[in-house]
Amino acid sequence: MSGSDREPRQVELIGPVAQVFTYSIAAGLMLLGPVLAWTGDSLWSGLCPAIITFPIGVAIAVTTYGQRRDAKRFRAVGVISTAEIVAVRIRKGGEDPDVAELRVHISGPGFDMFKADCEVPAGIPRPRIGDRLQVVVDPSDCTFAIGYDHLFERD
Template sequence: MSTKNTNEPRQVEHIGFAAGVMTYSIASGLILAGPIAGWIDGSLATGLWWGVLTFPIGIGLAVSTYGWRWEEKRFQAAGIAATAEILAVNRIQDSDEGQGTAELTVRISGPGFDPFDAGCEVPIGGVRPQVGDQRAVMVERSNLTFAIGYGHLFQQH
């Protein structure tokens, strides 16, 4: 029986507590938009129209936020600090807001697991990623999920 993990590596996203509170608040506002609009207008039709439009979006955002927060807690408990070396910069997508993204191929290595190659997407600020650069990552070695670009995970509590 092989001890090598056969799962495919997968990048996960998660958010911190403050961002979680903010997105849950936005989701709540979207969920309640229909009843509030109907109450303000005094019309059931207005409430239904707004509810049909915003309720599913609010539910989707709440479910996504729950997943992001769950991943964060799991990584806080079981994540291992590792290093990702950039093997290839596949694509850089600039944004008008100044926060673009880069699609990378990286080799992740660290204690307690065999090195593996994976594709990932990272935000880019002022410094564009180059082949050979290294980034700090967190790895959950039981299923080879990893988070890159989340410096708050490395703070010791």
């Protein structure tokens, strides 16, 4: 395996609709300060909110760009594979949904089996040891994505 010297890593992906939505939110956050300064009484009325909202907007835009870049890469070179769950730990979410922290063995065509840690929503039914999940793997760097059904459809 060419990526065996790298640590396996789970990636999050988003689709084109979510991309438009998150870029819109990012633009709104980045423009909030200048709009308030222009429509307000002074430059300070826009500068104060911009100190907080502008960096958040930039971070959202950068994250979205990375997720879309990964989605395009997985669409082009991703290998449909299987992840077998070998350990499960449920982390209570409190107000947020519970999260299942998994230890999986990922195997598929064109690369050696590797072990990885990942997280998935702990829905109903909860993940159990021995369950198999469908994943998409980029064998060049051992990155993988779980639960993105649109990547499993091949033309």
